[in-house]
Amino acid sequence: xxxxxxxxxVEDDLSLNEELGIFLSDFxxxxxxxxSAEEAYEKYLTSTYDLVITDIQLPHQNGLSLVExxxxxxxxxxxxxxxxxxxxxxxxxxxxxxxxxxxTKPFDSQLLINTMIKVTNQLHHKHxxxxxxxxxxxxxxxxxxxxxxxxxxxxxxxxxxxxxxxLFLLVKNANTFVRNEQLSQAIWQSDEINNSTxxxxxxxxxxxxxxxxxxxxxxxxxxxxxxxxS
Numbered sequence: 001x002x003x004x005x006x007x008x009x010v011e012d013d014l015s016l017n018e019e020l021g022i023f024l025s026d027f028x029x030x031x032x033x034x035x036s037a038e039e040a041y042e043k044y045l046t047s048t049y050d051l052v053i054t055d056i057q058l059p060h061q062n063g064l065s066l067v068e069x070x071x072x073x074x075x076x077x078x079x080x081x082x083x084x085x086x087x088x089x090x091x092x093x094x095x096x097x098x099x100x101x102x103x104t105k106p107f108d109s110q111l112l113i114n115t116m117i118k119v120t121n122q123l124h125h126k127h128x129x130x131x132x133x134x135x136x137x138x139x140x141x142x143x144x145x146x147x148x149x150x151x152x153x154x155x156x157x158x159x160x161x162x163x164x165x166x167l168f169l170l171v172k173n174a175n176t177f178v179r180n181e182q183l184s185q186a187i188w189q190s191d192e193i194n195n196s197t198x199x200x201x202x203x204x205x206x207x208x209x210x211x212x213x214x215x216x217x218x219x220x221x222x223x224x225x226x227x228x229x230s
Contacts, residue, residue: 004029010040010054037061056083136229138211170225179222
């Protein structure tokens with residue numbers, strides 16, 4: 001059974017606050033909704049939350065100032081910032097604060113759903129011991145064969161469908177070469193994929209894995225993922 005998740009939602013538009021609360025209740029078991037940074041910080045001092053979602057434009061105190069105060073208390077707190085504004089300064093400041101995601105209003109419903117799926121998936125992994133489907137590839141790097149999810153230093157990496165498929169095949173056959181033809185057939189359902197297309201896909205996955213010689217290529221042998229479990 002999944003561990004229950006808690007959320008602190010900070011939004012001064014009361015109708016949007018209510019709508020978001022209803023939507024997010026599908027993902028979080030406990031939601032504390034407030035409409036000011038001051039009240040949010042008071043709540044934060046007396047409770048623990050898996051995720052904080054805050055608007056930037058709040059009465060009296062800017063949402064990013066709230067995030068700064070929260071980060072001083074808990075540097076690892078996961079935060080999502082929402083705003084009707086797309087100014088570069090806000091976006092860059094959010095990056096400096098290490099937020100998980102920056103979402104602009106009006107929301108793209110599919111993007112919002114995808115973001116919640118990813119963040120709650122990551123939060124559940126923090127709560128739940130790794131199951132047998134999780135394969136350690138290197139120090140801080142693991143792949144969940146069941147969910148086809150790559151985690152690097154605890155962060156869920158975004159993978160395209162083809163990247164998921166490639167990594168799944170290589171992890172399943174870790175430390176063993178998989179022929180180009182097998183990869184092409186599984187990923188593109190064709191044996192006639194140009195080698196440069198496969199190389200480009202492998203390069204993107206290498207970059208996301210991030211450790212030296214993570215995927216090795218040998219002419220006439222194919223590709224091999226080198227796993228060095230920590």
